Amino acid sequence: MSEQSQTAELTANQTYNAEHTNTNNGEHSVSYGTYFMVWLGLVALTSVTVTVAGIHLGSLTLITALLIAAVKTTLVGYHFMHLKFDNIIIKIFVMVCLGIFLCLWILTFADLSFR
Amino acid sequence: MNQITELVDNSFIFTVTISVILLVGITAAMIYFVFRYSEKNNPKPDQSITGSTTLEILWTVVPVLLVLAMFFYGYEGFREMRNIPPNAMLVKVTGKMWFWHFEYENKKTSDTVLVLPAGKDVRFELQSVDVIHSFYVPAFRVKEDCVPGRTNHLWFHTSTEGVYDIECAEYCGMNHSYMLGKVKILPEKEFLEWVNKVDTVKKSDSVSAPPTGNVKTDSTNNSQVKTDSSKTTQVKTDSTKSPVKKPDSLKVNRKDSIKKNK
Amino acid sequence: MTEHSEVMQEETQIHSGAHVHRDDEGSKMAMWLFLFTELLLFGGLFLLYGSYRFEYADGFKAAAADMNSVIGAVNTLILLTSSLSVALSIAALQRKQKALALGMLWFTIICGLVFLVNKYFEWSHEIGMGIYPGGPALENMSNGEIIYFGLYYVMTGLHGLHVIVGMIFIGFVMFFISRDKITATNYQKLENAGLYWHLVDIIWIFLFPLFYLLH
Amino acid sequence: MANGSLAHEVSYLKYEGKHKGIAGWLLTLDHKRIGLMYLMAILLFFFVAMTLGILMRLEMLTPGETIMRPSTYNSVFTLHGVIMVFLFIIPAIPAVFGNFMLPIQIGAKDVAFPRLNLFSWYLYIAGAILAIVSLFTGGGAADTGWTFYVPYSIRSAQNVTMTTLAAFVLGFSSIVTGLNFVVTIHRLRAPGMTWFRMPLFPWALYATSWIQVLATPIIGITLALIILERLFGIGVFDASLGGDPILYQHLFWIYSHPAVYIMIIPAMGVVSEILPTFSRKDIFGYKQIAISSLGIALIGYLVWGHHMFVSGMSDASRVVFSLLTFLVAIPTGVKIFNWVATLYKASIKFSAPLYYVLAFIFIFSIGGLTGLVLGALSTDIHVTDTYFVVGHFHYVMFGGMGIMFFATMHYWFPKVFGKMYSEKIAIIACTVIIIGFNMLYFPFFILGYMGMPRRYYDYLPQFQGWHVLSTVGSWVLVSGIVFMFGNLLYALLKGPKAPMNPWGGTTLEWKVPSPPPLENFEEIPVVTGGPYVHDKPTYIMHPGKEGLNGNGVVKTANQENAI
């Protein structure tokens, strides 16, 4: 019980007057330049994957391709999708989702790779 | 004795015993509380009881230990099941809608009835030609699916003579429940006699080609193989009531199977 | 899909009529959750792709060699650029540059169309060669190749569907912008459309190397 | 404003808004009306599927043909399973009572996205219609079992395509509901309602909703692939084209194992509501119960392989999955122990909902503990795909979730309909149900261990005795259930009016009239303490009148902004 009431007794005025925003009224606007830079980075990475695919790296091909894709995804997510500005909870959500997805891969391959 | 059967049963008994103890404990406590602390017997509830860290830890840690023990017992039996003796005799099992087809190392084949020598380790290679079936011999506590496109393995030790049921345990269409068979365990001598006879009567839709004249000997013994085609080798099942009835119709997606038959 | 953010607002109006309540944060959260479901929808397919690639490494390589990686690369660039234009349109709207924002969205839709046209030619080329499920060319290929192309059609097809949905979504948003329903202070719907479009882009970022490059 | 103040007085059942009569229901955005619409639809399908269950029991009375042909039987158990799983047990508690109670319990006027909520109901109906249409078109009802295993589901001549399509659509209905609830819980808790002041039913719904959002898409795509496979032969699952049937099973169970926790976690949430109410005492170990819901949800993602122990999966992963399976029992055990401990030194008012809960604890424990037998490798290999499994899942699904569905109906009946039922008849009915239930399903464990495979139209003669006992049990169960529904139906028509708080509950739904008014609350309440505190009030129901809310603006989003 002590845990439950550990949150200090609520003083109602505090609650109601505390300013909090439900709307994202034009806080963080990003400069056009930043977006262009990100886009350039993405294009550059694309050309890197295409070139790397041309060279035969053996088993490394797959890994580099996926790594580059992951970097590109991070760029898109962080800048274009504004994860950069998002509330911590959305970041946690993304992590949970990716974490569970990763578990599915690991456990499926626990079967495939020992068959 | 048959190791696998014993291990499975022990693991079962272990798990069930613990379960029964827990179940009885929980239920008894519950019923006792409901009477002891009823409105009548205890008009004023004790509002100060809202939790106990000691108890929480206790009933997290103890169950963890219990389930680890259960896991371990289960694993023991499983290890035995997967620990296929290297010199076990081999039988190829093919599941087909809706019967079992067995092929011995000497290419002798048999449908529905699996004849085995007593006191031997037998290894099975399980395959399917259409959909998934599951080869299940309850008496030996073993089961494994027959999956089209791959080969699964299974083994058991044929301890005592007798006739045991084989059932298909993975749903495979209309006559799934009629996809039965028998394991017939004979003394070794009779088995050899049987296995070395060439089939003459075969099911029309049997899976593999008829046995060749040139047959290999059983790996576990070196008796001579004779070919005697005068007698039929189809052993009749001796269940009290013949479970194998005529299917009312074979319902398979014909359009599909034609398409896939390339 | 455009419902997400609107409902809160209207609902409270109907009920109490007192004050308009808008919850952009909630609306964004819902959009992210929706993106997770999309991600896992494709996730199942990626898992299949990974598993079959593991089982049929050679077949997959052989099949990937048949692909035209130039079209793939061009389409990648198109989608990346369209992602940029969506992001820019949000930035523009935040700066009250309505015309620029609309222009950027038009550009995005055109990118989507070009992407689909490319895809159309690619698919018709492959189908023309008899590479399609049950097709004459595929019949003679190995199992690995059959599965590769099965997955190829399903995954790029599903992705194409998402491009179409994204374009419709953006179309609605443009309509609202022109009617000033979406403004510099109330642009969550645009943001959500953008999130969706970026997800479509991200999926392609993975589809591209997996189907066009790894031979 | 006139509209608004009216809404504070008139019950949601009577309120006439923009639309009147039947349209007032079919176009409603009110979470309570949508919940009731779900209840109607779900009960209808529940009756259909139960009737199919009874027919199966009749067929199993004797070996050989009793009342139907094998192909009919196969369709019947498939339909029974599909309807029970996708149309009854997954949506039942969240979509009916979650919809109804969640906003009230967290002090909100509605869910976050009321239109989406209605949309989800229509998706449900669309899926249900597809399922019904599949019976009469293209070769008749599917005969694959609810698991749709390939390659059989690809080859079957029955109308599997439409049945899977139905399940696909129903999946999306489920996703939409889950998404809506997650946002609702994050954004719309009343001021002062911190996470650990939230009642346990919303906690359970929160965990459930996450599973719905993150697991359902996987089955969506898997079923879609079956449809594509049947239409175009893409080869992804077809062994004759190189597809791997075991991968299908992986994908299917990646969803369907977490789905069993979609079924049970909301039921557990209701247990945690009913117990403190009738114990007149705070729940024991609130935090542990709350967190263990999330624990079950999380571990539930990692154990799907236990359905595939004989499928030819690699030995290593069988061991891993077995170990993980056992871990999922721990958080469940924590809940059970805390519930029993709640009764200690309580002051228990014995009544029908509590009786159902006690029955639940007993029956669900049997179901769960037999789950451990299935989780152990060696025993599972013997009993998998036998009646042992059928026994296990009826104990957890029907005896767990089903019984709790009955409990929930009794617990919230006065609140939802504003009527009281006969307590005495309810208790008698529950007793009959408990007896019938165990008579019906306990023999399954014995049959299973003897080696009676499931999905068998016919069986070997040695199994008959237990089958007969079980069938007789099904008749006992039917009479209990008919009795129970009769009692509730009578109460609905002729029952006395229910007071606001007939049980002495402490959560917010008992602080509003029965049935609740359209807007739930005149003013959004302020929360000052835990949900199950009996000896002092923890909610301020009229913060404005009590001078707490100076500016008259009530914020519905939570104080700890955005979390």
Ligand code: HEA
């Ligand atoms: C509501 C649904 C539900 C629930 C909650 C569960 C809960 C569990 N299930 Fe069940 N299960 C199904 C529905 C459900 N299951 C269905 C439908 C199938 C068959 C699908 C099909 O093939 O058609 C199935 C099949 C199934 C299998 C596969 C069988 C097979 O096909 O071979 C297994 C194997 O491990 C399993 C295990 C478990 C376990 C370990 C739990 C655990 O979560 C149980 C935890 C509970 C307890 C353990 C009891 C209470 C706790 C205590 C009393 C505390 C102390 C105890 C200890 C910790 C020791 N289940």
Ligand code: HEA
């Ligand atoms: C919530 C889930 C749920 C519930 C409640 C039930 C309830 C019942 N089930 Fe269910 N069952 C499943 C889920 C469920 N089942 C699943 C998932 C399967 C697996 C399917 C598969 O293998 O694919 C299965 C399989 C299954 C089998 C195995 C089939 C086989 O493998 O061969 C059997 C066999 O007896 C069975 C029987 C019953 C019975 C007798 C009931 C009884 O409880 C029913 C009791 C019925 C009543 C009490 C009826 C009372 C009401 C009325 C008569 C209504 C009157 C009518 C109107 C007003 C319209 N079920």
Ligand code: CUA
């Ligand atoms: Cu073969 Cu069931």
Ligand SMILES: [Cu+2]
């Ligand atoms: Cu499971």
